[in-house]
Amino acid sequence: MKIAIVNQHIAHIIGGSELQCDYLALGLADRGHQITYFAPGRSGRESVERSYSVICVENTARSIISELLETRPDVVYWRYNKHHFREVAEALAATKIPMVFAASHINDLLPWAVKPVSGGVRSWPRQFVRKLRARWQHGGFRNVSALITLNRDLLPLSPVLESHYVPNGMSSESVPFFWPRPYVAWVANIKPAKRPEAFVEVTQALKEYGIDGLMVGHIQSGGYEWLEDPEQTPENFHYLGPRTPLEVNGLLAASRLHVHTCQPEGFGNVYIQAWMQGKPSISLEYDPCGYIVQEGIGDVCGGDVAKFGEQVVAWAINTEKSTIAGALAKDFANRTFSVDFMVRNVESILEKVI
Known part of the structure; x- marks a missing residue:
């Protein structure tokens, strides 16, 4: 053809x-x-x-x-x-x-x-x-x-x-990533529909547990320059800028879990990338195809910001729970995507x- x-x-x-x-x-x-x-x-x-x-x-x-x-x-x-x-x-x-x-x-x-x-x-x-x-x-x-x-x-x-x-x-191939402290990962191009500010707020709640929040993505909309200013964000929040898909895979592989705040869209590749790297997803609102709940590979909070923050903290500090869900996610992703x-x-x- x-x-x-x-x-x-x-x-x-x-x-x-x-x-x-x-x-x-x-x-x-x-x-x-x-x-x-x-x-x-x-x-x-x-x-x-x-x-x-x-x-x-x-x-x-x-x-x-x-x-x-x-x-x-x-x-x-x-x-x-x-x-x-x-x-x-x-x-x-x-x-x-x-x-x-x-x-x-x-x-x-x-x-x-x-x-x-x-x-x-x-x-x-x-x-x-x-x-x-x-x-x-x-x-x-x-x-x-x-x-x-x-x-x-x-x-x-x-x-x-x-x-x-x-x-x-998706491909599971990755570039190794190292970070000196445990962290959760947020990946998306930065604009209003992605609600990056919700992740920054959650990162603040992780501070007392010694867990960082790493954000990756290209800033595509005005008004988000503050993400690059350490004085305007929690000290355990780190904006890393855009990364290639292979670099994102490596970052997700070394994380505790994937955190998602985007409004309903299509089916973000980052979900598949996280699952292929054996990491569960904690989503503020969106569960594409209902897979997160159906497969037991994370949590969805129905847009409830308070619940979302609690679940991110709970999953990030409970490594046994996140490891078990991550294994399920990896098996599911390899069979499906x-x-x-x-x-x-x-x-x-x-x-x-x-």
Whole structure:
């Protein structure tokens, strides 16, 4: 098959969907398919060393459409949320090129949903315009041949009849990480929807037990510069900045547990990374697919901040409990989140729509 993948690229931005698209492109190329990866948001055709072709395009509907139509793929795998989605989907439908939409976030499937922004009341007009734009873009699903979601709980929200649940795939390979004190780990790109301030608050509660809180991620929104200032955070809190996926794996492997504060989204890769490293997850609110409760691999606190803090402390100091749950998590992850399984499932769906 001649397959086009559209999303930002892991060489330019470290994110969950970008990592999954790279795994997919590499896996499909290894299976003999011709892969062209279109990376919006970059001008010029930068050199990216991969076993597949990477074309950097301007972040406009016109540029993406032009490049896709010039390449004439057999199918387009779209994992770029709803950015320019309707325009591209309509252009592809007009030329009989099928599109498979890969939903990475619950907002991809909600007609009016947009991610929150800071600014309070002053941001309301801007949020209203963004909601109108999101609703208009949602109309692109009329021209989607199949939809893939990384979370089975999102399937009922799909506006596409041909919909499939395909779990993300992850590698357990890691770069060793050393820290002189016991710690819990928080990993995500930093913005309002991730609620990093809740982790900082929990870190304060761990102070009396000699346990640190390590935060990893790229600051993507304004207003979080204080995380880099030791005078504005607990002395046992440490912001380490962005890290590669292999470095994150090593950091999680050496931690007591994984702490999650993000609002409901899709299925954060960090869950899978933590479980593959044998670490349980303590989540403020979100339990993707209900796996944390179902498999007994951590705790979910229903948005109760007080309970969340208590559970993080309880799990962090009870090493026997966290070790047992971590072993369950590792076994479950190895059985469920294979990269090869993910690649073969997506390949089958792409072949079906062609």
